[in-house]
Amino acid sequence: MTAPPSPPPPAAAPSPAAQPGPLRVLFGYARPHRLVLAASLLLVLAASVSGLVQPLVAQRVLEALAAGDSATGPIAWLAALVVAGAGLTGLQSWWQQRTAERVVRQVRRDLVFRLIRLRVPELDRRAPGDLIARVTSDSTLLQNAATEGLVNVANGTLSMAGALVLMGTVHAGLLGVTVAVLGTVTALLTVVLPRIRRAVSRAQESVGAVGAALDRTLGAARTVKANGAEARETAAAEEAIDGAYRAGLTGARYAAWVRVLSGVSVQAAFLAVLGVGGALVASGELTAPALIAFLLYVFYLAGPIGSLVAGLGTLQLGLGAVGRVEEVGRMPVEEDVDHAPRPVQGPPPAVEFDDVRFSYPGRGPALGGVSFTAPAGGQTALVGLSGAGKTTTFALLQRFYEPTAGRIRIGGVDIAELGRAEVRRRIAYVEQDAPVMAGTLEENLRYAEPDAPPEDIAEALRLTRLDALVARLPEGLRTPVGSRGVTLSGGERQRLAIARALLRRPEVLLLDEATAQLDARNEQALREAVDSAARRCTVILIAHRLSTVTGADRIVVLEHGRVRAVGGHQELVASDALYRELAASQLLVGEEDGGPGAPPLSRRPARRPSAG
Ligand SMILES: Nc1ncnc2c1ncn2[C@@H]1O[C@H](COP(=O)(O)OP(=O)(O)OP(=O)(O)O)[C@@H](O)[C@H]1O
Secondary structure (H helix, E strand, O other): OOOOOOOOOOOOOOOOOOOOOHHHHHHHHHHHHHHHHHHHHHHHHHHHHHHHHHHHHHHHHHHHHHOOOOOHHHHHHHHHHHHHHHHHHHHHHHHHHHHHHHHHHHHHHHHHHHHHOEOHHHHHHOOHHHHHHHHHHHHHHHHHHHHHHHHHHHHHHHHHHHHHHHHHHHOHHHHHHHHHHHHHHHHHHHHHHHHHHHHHHHHHHHHHHHHHHHHHHHHOHHHHHHOOOHHHHHHHHHHHHHHHHHHHHHHHHHHHHHHHHHHHHHHHHHHHHHHHHHHHHHOOOOOHHHHHHHHHHHHHOHHHHHHHHHHHHHHHHHHHHHHHHHHHHHOOEOOOOOOOOOOOOOOOOOEEEEEEEEEOOOOOEEEEEEEEEEOOOOEEEEEOOOOOOHHHHHHHHOOOOOOOEEEEEEOOEEHHHOOHHHHHHHEEEEOOOOOOOOEEHHHHHOOOOOOOOHHHHHHHHHHOOOHHHHHHOOOHHHOEEHHHOEOOOHHHHHHHHHHHHHHOOOOEEEEEOOOOOOOHHHHHHHHHHHHHHHOOOEEEEEOOOHHHHHHOOEEEEEEOOEEEEEEOHHHHHHHOHHHHHHHHHHHHHHHHHOOOOOOOOOOOOOOOOOOO
C-alpha cells in the first residue's frame, strides 16, 4: 500500500497552555504571505497616493486659472493620476484575491488534515455538520480577514494619516477641526464593531448547527420518512436557521450603524471645515483655492475611512471565525497514523484481553475487567445482550479508544506499544453497517490495498459471491457505486466489506456480524469466506446468529461489561443460564428455521455520534 501524501500540520495550532489572542492568530495565517500582502498594500497605497496628490494638483489648476495662466500641464497630470490610480486598484484587487485564495486553501487543507485524523472520542462527541461548516464557511471569513481585512485596515490607516499630514500643511487649524470630528465618530465605532463580531460568531455557530441538524436528518433519511418525522426535523433545522437569522439581523443593524457613522463622519467634517474655513477666507487668513483643496482632502478622506471601516468589519467577521477554526487545531488527533507500517506476513496471533477496564467519557464502566483469549488462527464469537460491551472490545482492540486499565495483546505484544497505524494494519474490521466509499466497485475493494493483484481480487469476489454481481453490472468492476453510482443492497455492501477485508490479508479479522440481511445462500457463502479467512488469520466476531456461534472455536459470553462465561456451544448450553436463555429465546428458533435464516442474537441500532 502506498502511503497517502501528508500535508503539513496546521500553520497556527497553538497549545492549550498559551493561546494567543485572535488578532495574533490572524496575523499567523497572514504571515506566510506577508511579502505578497505587503506588495498588495504598496499597490493600494500607490493608488491612494495618486488620489492624495489630486487635490494638490487641482489646487494648482485652480490657481493657474485664477491667475489667467495656462493649466494644460496640471490638467494632464491630473488625468494621468486618475488613470494610474484606477490601474493600480485593479492590479491590487487581482493580486490580493489570489493571495486570499491561497490562504483559504491552506486553512482548508489544515482543517481537513486534522478533521480526518480526529480521535474517535472527539468524533463521537462532535456533530459532523458543525465540523464541516468550519471548513466551508468559517475558513472563508478567516481568509477575508487575514488578507483583505488587514490590507484595508493598513491602507485606510496609512492613507488617512498621509491625508491628515498634507491637510496640516494646508492649514493646521482646519486639521484640528477635522480630527476633532473624526475622533468623535471613531469613538462611537469602537463601541459598535465588537458587537458585530459577537453577532457574527453567534451566526456562524447557528449555521454550524443548521449543518449539524441537516447532517443528522439526511443521514437518517429513511428513518425520518418511515416515522413521518419530516415536520419535526424541519422544525429542528428551522430553529437553527432562525438563530442564524436573528444573529444576522443584529449584525446587519450594527453594520448599518457603521455605514451611517462612517458616512456622517465625512459630511460632518465637511460642514465644520466649510464653516470655520469660510470664516477664515472671509477674514483673509486663507485663500479660496486652499480652502477648496482642504475640502477636497476632506472628501478624499471618505476613501481611507471607507477602507478602514470595511477592513475593520472584515476583521471582526474573521476574528469571530478564528475561534472556531482554531478550536479544530486544539482537538486531539491521532498523530501516529501517517506512516506506512511494515507489511504483515507472520502467522495468525493470539489476541488477549487482560483485565481490561474502560469507561466512555462521563459514563459508568462499559468494560469492568474483561479477560479472555482469542486463540491464534481460531474463530472466537462474542455474544451477549445489547449493551454488554461487545462493540467496545472491538473499539479498544483497534485503539479507537484507550483502556483505562489492563492490557490488550496481539501475538503477545501490548498494542499500547504499537502505533495505531501498526495495530490497524494487522487488523481488518468489518462493521455491521459497512459504508460504501465513493468510487467504483474496484476502488472500494482496493481501498486499503491499491496494489492487490487481480487474482486476489477474483478470489475475494468468488469467496463472497460478489462475482455474480460483477458479471451483472454494465461496467463490471469499474461500475461506480454508492451515492453517485449503483446503489448496493445491505447484503451486497456487507459482502463488499468482507471482500475488502480479505484482500488485506490481515492477521486478525474483526467481524461485527453482518449476516442479518443475507439470504441463506449468501450467508453460507460468507461462512465459507470467514472459514477460509480463519485458516490464515485469527477471527473474532460479534455473533448475532446461531450458525456463527456453533461454528466458533470459542464463545465468550459478555454481560454488563464482564466476561460471564467462556466455552463451546454445547458446553455453554449445559453450563450457562444466560447463554441457554439466549439460545432458548432466539437460537432454537433459528435452528427450527434452518439455521442461516435465524434471527439475530442481539439487535442494535446504527450508532450515531452522541453530540447533537
Ligand atoms: N460512543 C459511546 N459513547 C458513550 N457510551 C457508549 C458509546 N458506545 C457505547 N456506549 C455505551 O457502552 C456500553 C457498551 O456498549 P457496546 O456498544 O459495547 O455494547 P454491545 O454489546 O456492542 O451492544 P450492541 O449489541 O447493542 O451493539 C453501553 O452501555 C453503551 O450505551
